Amino acid sequence: MDITLLGTGTPIPDADRAGPSTLVTSGDDGAEKVLIDAGRGCVMRLAAVGSFPVQLQGVLVTHLHSDHLTDLNDLITTHWVMTNEPTPLRIWGPPGIGRFVEHILAALGPDIGYRIAHHDDLTWEPVVDVVEVDPGDSFAVGSMRVAVYETVHAPVEPTVGYRIEHDGRVAAIAGDTIPCPGLDRLVENADVYVQTVIRDDIVKLLPVPRMHDILDYHSSVTQAAETAARAGVGTLLLTHYVPAPRADQYDEWKAIAAARFDGEIIMGDDLTKVTI
Ligand SMILES: [Zn+2]
Ligand SMILES: [Zn+2]
Numbered sequence: 169m170d171i172t173l174l175g176t177g178t179p180i181p182d183a184d185r186a187g188p189s190t191l192v193t194s195g196d197d198g199a200e201k202v203l204i205d206a207g208r209g210c211v212m213r214l215a216a217v218g219s220f221p222v223q224l225q226g227v228l229v230t231h232l233h234s235d236h237l238t239d240l241n242d243l244i245t246t247h248w249v250m251t252n253e254p255t256p257l258r259i260w261g262p263p264g265i266g267r268f269v270e271h272i273l274a275a276l277g278p279d280i281g282y283r284i285a286h287h288d289d290l291t292w293e294p295v296v297d298v299v300e301v302d303p304g305d306s307f308a309v310g311s312m313r314v315a316v317y318e319t320v321h322a323p324v325e326p327t328v329g330y331r332i333e334h335d336g337r338v339a340a341i342a343g344d345t346i347p348c349p350g351l352d353r354l355v356e357n358a359d360v361y362v363q364t365v366i367r368d369d370i371v372k373l374l375p376v377p378r379m380h381d382i383l384d385y386h387s388s389v390t391q392a393a394e395t396a397a398r399a400g401v402g403t404l405l406l407t408h409y410v411p412a413p414r415a416d417q418y419d420e421w422k423a424i425a426a427a428r429f430d431g432e433i434i435m436g437d438d439l440t441k442v443t444i
Contacts, residue, residue, distance in 0.1 A: 229261030230343030
């Protein structure tokens with residue numbers, strides 16, 4: 169299985185970092201692909217690794233925060249216009265994702281009408297299969313098994329993480345969360361644990377009160393490392409960096425994690441990839 173950080177950014181725009189989005193591939197030549205979250209620029213980053221939305225077996229949504237979903241409309245439209253017959257884009261997410269997709273499709277209504285009117289061979293509207301999931305649910309995406317776990321990102325509710333298994337390997341994709349029992353179960357003995365993180369020591373010093381609000385609902389680098397150590401994971405893969413580090417600061421971030429976790433720690437630019 170390959171895990172690629174398509175976007176390592178956050179709501180703060182950054183020319184070098186797309187919004188939160190992670191690609192998990194498995195099978196021969198990575199033929200099976202599942203996207204976790206659909207942040208800003210995810211379709212461009214997907215193209216950068218040689219993939220298009222039509223090749224996705226599914227999209228897993230961790231929560232309804234806009235930075236994790238803002239390009240779901242692009243995924244839906246691009247998937248639709250690149251198919252030759254009605255083909256569902258399959259989306260799993262917590263309760264509320266169905267309504268979110270309904271509203272996207274309503275907003276796209278004029279565009280859908282224009283394209284159907286203009287192209288004789290495009291006679292159908294986008295087909296989006298949405299399944300709302302709860303902690304404890306599990307399902308198959310191609311030959312990958314996916315299990316859903318509860319996370320804590322209050323006041324954002326519900327939020328979930330996904331444990332993806334293939335061929336005896338496990339990728340645990342946590343999304344935005346603080347340490348909690350559901351997170352511990354999600355990442356237990358995973359080969360790779362992907363965690364969105366903030367540097368609480370830096371954010372505390374920022375002269376922007378609104379930024380201080382994010383301290384109470386994200387894992388710090390230290391907390392992510394503690395979760396990884398407690399759960400016995402192999403590799404800790406950090407993403408969604410607040411504040412965005414320069415490349416020459418990655419070692420400093422990793423050293424903070426290494427103080428609590430002695431496994432492999434990886435972070436980097438968009439398109440950083442881990443193979444398990
Ligand atoms: Zn969030
Ligand atoms: Zn976020």
